[in-house]
Amino acid sequence: xxxxxxxxxxxxxxxxxxxxxxxxxxxxxxxxxxxxxxxxxxxxxxxxxxxxxxxxxxxxxxxxxxxxxxxxxxxxxxxxxxxxxxxxxxxxxxxxxxxxxxxxxxxxxxxxxxxxxxxxxxxxxxxxxxxxxxxxxxxxxxxxxxxxxxxxxxxxxxxxxxxxxxxxxxxxxxxxxxxxxxxxxxxxxxxxxxxxxxxxxxxxxxxxxxxxxxxxxxxxxxxxxxxxxxxxxxxxxxxxxxxxxxxxxxxxxxxxxxxxxxxxxxxxxxxxxxxxxxxxxxxxxxxxxxxxxxxxxxxxxxxxxxxxxxxxxxxxxxxxxxxxxxxxxxxxxxxxxxxxxxxxxxxxxxxxx
Amino acid sequence: xxxxxxxxxxxxxxxxxxxxxxxxxxxxxxxxxxxxxxxxxxxxxxxxxxxxxxxxxxxxxxxxxxxxxxxxxxxxxxxxxxxxxxx
Numbered sequence: 427x428x429x430x431x432x433x434x435x436x437x438x439x440x441x442x443x444x445x446x447x448x449x450x451x452x453x454x455x456x457x458x459x460x461x462x463x464x465x466x467x468x469x470x471x472x473x474x475x476x477x478x479x480x481x482x483x484x485x486x487x488x489x490x491x492x493x494x495x496x497x498x499x500x501x502x503x504x505x506x507x508x509x510x511x512x513x514x515x516x517x518x519x520x521x522x523x524x525x526x527x528x529x530x531x532x533x534x535x536x537x538x539x540x541x542x543x544x545x546x547x548x549x550x551x552x553x554x555x556x557x558x559x560x561x562x563x564x565x566x567x568x569x570x571x572x573x574x575x576x577x578x579x580x581x582x583x584x585x586x587x588x589x590x591x592x593x594x595x596x597x598x599x600x601x602x603x604x605x606x607x608x609x610x611x612x613x614x615x616x617x618x619x620x621x622x623x624x625x626x627x628x629x630x631x632x633x634x635x636x637x638x639x640x641x642x643x644x645x646x647x648x649x650x651x652x653x654x655x656x657x658x659x660x661x662x663x664x665x666x667x668x669x670x671x672x673x674x675x676x677x678x679x680x681x682x683x684x685x686x687x688x689x690x691x692x693x694x695x696x697x698x699x700x701x702x703x704x705x706x707x708x709x710x711x712x713x714x715x716x717x718x719x720x721x722x723x724x725x726x727x728x729x730x731x732x733x734x735x736x737x738x739x740x741x742x743x744x745x746x747x748x749x750x751x752x753x754x755x756x757x758x759x760x761x762x763x764x765x766x767x768x769x770x771x772x773x774x775x776x777x778x779x
Numbered sequence: 780x781x782x783x784x785x786x787x788x789x790x791x792x793x794x795x796x797x798x799x800x801x802x803x804x805x806x807x808x809x810x811x812x813x814x815x816x817x818x819x820x821x822x823x824x825x826x827x828x829x830x831x832x833x834x835x836x837x838x839x840x841x842x843x844x845x846x847x848x849x850x851x852x853x854x855x856x857x858x859x860x861x862x863x864x865x866x
Contacts, residue, residue, distance in 0.1 A: 444838070452829070477829060587829040594837045634848070641844035645837040652833045756845070760852060767859055776862035 436751030443745040447593040450737065453574040454479040454539030455581030456548065464518065465554025469502070471515040472533075472549065477581060480539045481506040488569055489514040490534040491549065497522050497563035498534075517559040518551065527553040534571065541574035545583060580735050584653055592738060593745040595645040598638055601749035603705075605757065606635035606674070610702040613695035625691035626768060628698055630760035632677055634753050639671050654719050663713040663720035670708040673701050 455477045464470040474489070481487065489501035489512070504514040512535070521527060533548035574580060582589050609631035616624035646664065651657040658664060680697055684690035713720060721733060734742060770776045 448834070585830070587831040588833040590834045591837050594834070594841050598841060637844060637848045641841050644840050644844070648836045648840065649833060652830055752845070756848065756852075763852065763856055763859075770859065770863060776859060 432751055433755045436748050436755055439744050439748030440752060443593050443597075443741055443748055447590050447741045447745070450577055450579055450741075451540075452478050452581045452587060452589070453541045453578040454535075454543040455583070455586070456533055456535065456538075456543045456545035459533050459545060459548040462548070463550040463552065465552045466518045466520050467554045467559060468518065469515060469559065470518050471513060474512045474514060474533065474535065476510045476512065476535070476538060476543055477586065478539055479535075479543055480509050481512050482509050483539075484537050487512070487538070488534070488536045488571075490536075490569060491516060491518075491551075492532040492534055492566060493522070493525065493529055493551075493563065495566045497525070498566045498569065499531075499561065499563055500569070502561070517561040519559055519561050519563060521551065521553045522563050534569075536569070536571045540576045540578050542571045543581070574735070574737075577737060579738055580733075582733070588649060588652060589733075589738075591645065591649050592734065593741050595642065595649055597742065597745035597749050598642045598645065599709075600746040601753050602635050602638040602642060603709075604746075604750045605631050605638060605753045606702055606705060608754070608757075609635055610699055613698040616691060616695045622687070622691060622768070623765065625695060626764040627757075627761050628695060629681065630764055631754075631757045632674060632698060633760055634757040636671065636674050636678075638749070638753055639667070639674070643667055643671065650719075659719065661720060662716050662718045663709075666708040666712050670705050673704055673708075677701055 456474060457477050458475045460473045460475075464472075487504060487506075489504050491499045491501075499516055499518065501514040502517045504512060506512050521529065529551055530547040531549045531551050533545045534542060535544075536542040579589055609628045612624045612628035612631060616622070616628060643664070646667070647657040650659065650661075650664070654661075677694060677697055681690060681694050684693060767776070
């Protein structure tokens with residue numbers, strides 16, 4: 427009996443991804459701090475606007491401005507206006523010695539809800555006239571923060587809820603790699619055996635891989651429009667992804683342009699291996715060498731840190747498996763169609779090419 | 780030919796005049812590029828919705844991609860079936 431269960435497993439996994447990925451709330455975050463610049467040496471108050479925060483639930487909240495690990499400043503006083511709005515007052519001392527005259531400070535609020543709310547570069551501090559305050563910068567070890575408590579996805583500035591796209595946009599690209607990889611393996615198998623079935627399989631998997639790639643670019647453009655400000659900014663990652671897809675489109679142009687079956691199978695199999703070999707550097711090497719807006723470029727890691735924590739891994743890895751299995755299922759359907767079509771043509775039951 | 784083009788233009792015009800279509804296009808535009816709005820409006824929109832509509836749009840596009848491919852595959856199969864029946 428043929429294995430069928432994995433096809434239905436893909437649906438189950440994708441449903442799980444959809445439910446888990448959409449229903450788990452984000453941890454607390456800070457949307458805006460105003461004013462966003464201040465001079466030191468005097469008392470300064472800030473309005474803080476939170477996201478998914480529950481300021482009213484807590485009797486004592488730590489509001490901290492942080493320059494670096496050794497230089498933090500707790501708020502002198504704060505007042506909770508609502509669950510999402512908090513006013514904090516700091517007695518800001520002069521910039522610590524050995525530091526630049528103007529520096530960005532991170533705002534940290536704990537507890538803010540289910541964990542800590544953090545906004546990097548929240549306030550631009552500038553050395554001013556002063557010395558009227560008696561406070562000092564203290565090391566961060568004086569405070570204890572718990573980043574996230576309970577089941578929550580991390581709140582990321584700019585990304586906000588769209589961090590959930592990791593389970594769709596990113597997982598789709600991973601699935602495309604697996605599907606196109608399978609296509610290449612079938613091409614190699616064809617070249618080793620000469621069995622035309624493998625060639626049809628390679629073609630079917632490449633078709634589905636391309637469709638997933640186009641979906642990846644389209645979803646990426648939507649995400650970019652709302653985070654980078656432009657749908658298409660000729661970012662190196664976007665450009666290289668488009669180039670990679672064009673290389674694969676040429677694979678199908680090649681297939682339709684060669685009349686002889688054996689010849690078509692052989693040349694397209696060789697081209698498929700070449701296409702997959704260029705895909706890896708185009709998507710994963712070149713964008714890392716230059717500056718890019720996309721995570722995973724210009725030296726910064728894509729998968730790790732705050733962009734993908736353990737709660738997200740619970741959804742992200744199944745999402746990759748789910749999309750890959752679904753892609754394989756559809757590829758199998760295409761292969762079966764191609765095989766019947768091939769048989770009908772070889773028996774002259776339908777028109778030739 | 781000219782008559783056909785005029786009819787087509789008329790049809791498109793009346794289609795565009797439908798309120799639903801206009802409302803839809805406005806919503807679509809708004810969801811896909813909120814950056815087109817004023818700066819403050821954009822900020823308020825993001826603050827209230829947390830960019831959740833970006834995720835919805837991405838899911839819809841992924842779903843549509845699969846569906847369109849299946850429709851295309853369906854068409855190819857039907858064409859082959861027609862060919863087989865004719866012979």
